[in-house]
Amino acid sequence: MLNEQTTQAKGQAIDVPTGDSTRTHAPQAGQPGEPVNRNKEANHELSIRVRDLNLWYGEHQALKNINIDIYQKNVTALIGPSGCGKSTFLRCLNRMNDLIKSVRIQGLVEMDGRDVNETKMDEVALRRRVGMVFQKPNPFPKSIYENIAYAPRMHDLVGRKAEQDELVERALRDAGLWNEVKDKLHQPGTSLSGGQQQRLCIARAIAVQPDVILMDEPTSALDPISTATIEDLMDKLKQQFTIVTVTHNMQQAARVADYTAFFHLGELIEYNDTRVMFSNPHIRKTEDYITGRYG
Amino acid sequence: MSQSFDEITAQLRRRHRRSANLKRMSMGALILAAAFLVVFIGDMLVKGLPAFQQAQIQIEVNYSEQAREIPPAAVGDDVRSLVSRGYLRLIPSRMEENPELLGTQRMEWVIADSTVDQYLKGHNSELRPKEKRVVDRLVEQGRAELRFNTTFFTTGDSRMPEMAGIAAAAMGTVMTLIVTMAVCFPVGVMTAVYLEEFAPDNHLTQIIEININNLAAVPSILFGLLGLAVYINFFGVPRSSPLVGGLTLALMTLPVIIIATRTALRSVPDGIRQAAFGVGCSRWQVVRDHVLPLSLPGILTGSIIGMAQAMGETAPLIIVGMVAFIPDVSASFTNAATVMPAQVFTWAGDPSPAFVEKTAGGILVLLAVLITLNATAVLLRKKFERRW
Ligand SMILES: Nc1ncnc2c1ncn2[C@@H]1O[C@H](COP(=O)(O)OP(=O)(O)O)[C@@H](O)[C@H]1O
């Protein structure tokens, strides 16, 4: 039983027909005695479908046969020991790996019925729909206003100045930053505190109205209070956006994520409803990691 | 076995002594360097500052019909040898321009001969005793004095030291540097941007990189030979012109700008690039909107330093003929011209004290411009210094 699940979770059951997401790729909810989902009205519409994804940095294989379905308007957390490929996987979703010269990718990352790696896919278009927040807050060294307004203007999402003002305000409100910065919109974004900078980066990401927001350890450089603020924010933002976040903080995953994926040495070991994952993981390695026996 | 304090102290004493010695030696080196600088600049100031002053005498000038034919006739016999021959030579053309002068006679302050100038400055002078007495009398009457030397800053070279100026050479330098910068800045910056942000990491780019670095170390006189062979002999660019000089200096400045730009681009944190790519910028937008603006101060600083280097360069310009005798200030890219260091070089070839003074004066002007340029570079760097 345990063995079978391991095989499944690793996605090595290659005979699984694509589309049958309940077995290997979907969270293994519905196992005996487990709640299906924390909230009944949870959205189960597919956002990104990943099949047999392999990735190499030169000779080093960093991702091995990843199969995962990411659901819309949920928070999916990626956990696992450092170096297991969480960031690498995240970057596959908006093709940020293109910027690394030695990278070779194989497999399917599908969004909206399109393979994001196909040559016809414009990575700029992809990144408009899949935004990203990085580990270290990296606001542009421009004003707070300009940090938000730059990308929408570039993508022709706004025309008149008034429209732009409105969008800046909306993005900052959604990121829970408006009250703190409304009087200093024209000061440099870099003058804010670390936590505020990170929320500015979130506001910058949501300003172009993406479908998905990727966050790579967004709170690891922040103090506990800022971290809590951002966690609350993620909870709120998932009503509008699909969020995929990397965290090395188990409690954070338990708190904010609807689904959790556990990576180890480039493999996806287990992907499940967060509650199941933390209360009754199906795989021994997951349990060991979650309970802090290694990692 | 642990050591006692005494043992450790004994060891430390040797270490302290060594570091004290090192400190003394580096202080000594610094003082020596500073002393050289002080001696050099002090010497230049002592020799060169007098060049910014020029003796003038007040005499009666008679704009007669005869003076138009024989200019020396315009001034009296007693002071004729004291007036600059260059000034006298200009009288007919001045009468041409101002016809109302004809037939008038007026007291005027005129430029004195360099012998009078040297005498008033207390140097050895070739004035004869009789002439010295005339000058002394003029000084007593307040009709001979040292005044600010406008000629030096407004005219070109002359065989007569009192009429020689640095302006034509300064203009030549400006025109030459315009050509250099017009070529180097865009080409250098774009090359660096390509190498740093776009180029694949392959053997070809590596070879190009190594060669650019080598180019920066090539003795500048070789660039002069290249300029002579390629620009003048092959492309037929006019010899001695700011165009050919500027193009030659461009060869030399290009690697400086490329290297400075690449350093500046590299100092932009990757987080900024990631952020820009993350919001959907194309590669070109990342460079144009984020990376270039942030590295601009560094690029400008590097360019100014490259320009300052080019400005002090003489050897390659001598080879392309820019040590010409240029009496007139001309803002042309294709006429023969000279540059400031070449002008200094020319003057330095004349042993007469008046020209030694000009040489030092020219060096002072050159130094002042160079220091201004470098100070601008430092200020730019300070002003745009960023904390990420
Ligand atoms: N740019 C890169 N070039 C080469 N190897 C890399 C690069 N980025 C990550 N790796 C390697 O890929 C593996 C996964 O890294 P990463 O995705 O950053 O792990 P995580 O985010 O889980 O800590 C590691 O072994 C790491 O050394």
Ligand SMILES: [Mg+2]
């Ligand atoms: Mg990581």
